[in-house]
Amino acid sequence: AQSVTQLDSHVSVSEGTPVLLRCNYSSSYSPSLFWYVQHPNKGLQLLLKYTSAATLVKGINGFEAEFKKSETSFHLTKPSAHMSDAAEYFCVVSGANDMRFGAGTRLTVKP
């Protein structure tokens, strides 16, 4: 069985400051991991994915995530938040036949 835990349901940062969204995973084998973003009333957009290549994954819009097997973590970071980053973020683990979503983290960006 596999699952993900997003450690924060809500994160609030000021514009221009760093963003850290935390995710821990559980998987019985080497997982594929993803971060998706969902803006209000919109579909899901893939930010980045890890599929056992480089452990530091760079995604779109300046986001990146580091796969740490020893910590079973896949935290999402961005050096400088922008107002347009305000959205819901989902950490996802993928197996052979399905994807399991975390509960989501709502990112608020203050001016």
Add this chain to the structure above:
Amino acid sequence: GAVVSQHPSRVICKSGTSVKIECRSLDFQATTMFWYRQFPKQSLMLMATSNEGSKATYEQGVEKDKFLINHASLTLSTLTVASAHPEDSSFYICSARWSGPGDTQYFGPGTRLTVL
């Protein structure tokens, strides 16, 4: 990137009617499609996995007679909510799995169902 469409984007219906939602992969073939349900301010819950040409695999607790899934071709899967009731109101999202390099799922924009 790969595009997945859903139709309709929004539907309002009376209790007791059936509603069909289509999910199409527009520029790739998807042997596997997935259907998710999302309640307000909550995460996505996998409802079922749909494989082309075979019966869908439903997650525990999902009524297969209520949520009918058909995956008739490599680019189309449909979800029919049979005899919809107000508690079926939700945001339904499909995804299509691209089996090429990277093995990524691409998500549709979702369908908001409101049952009166």
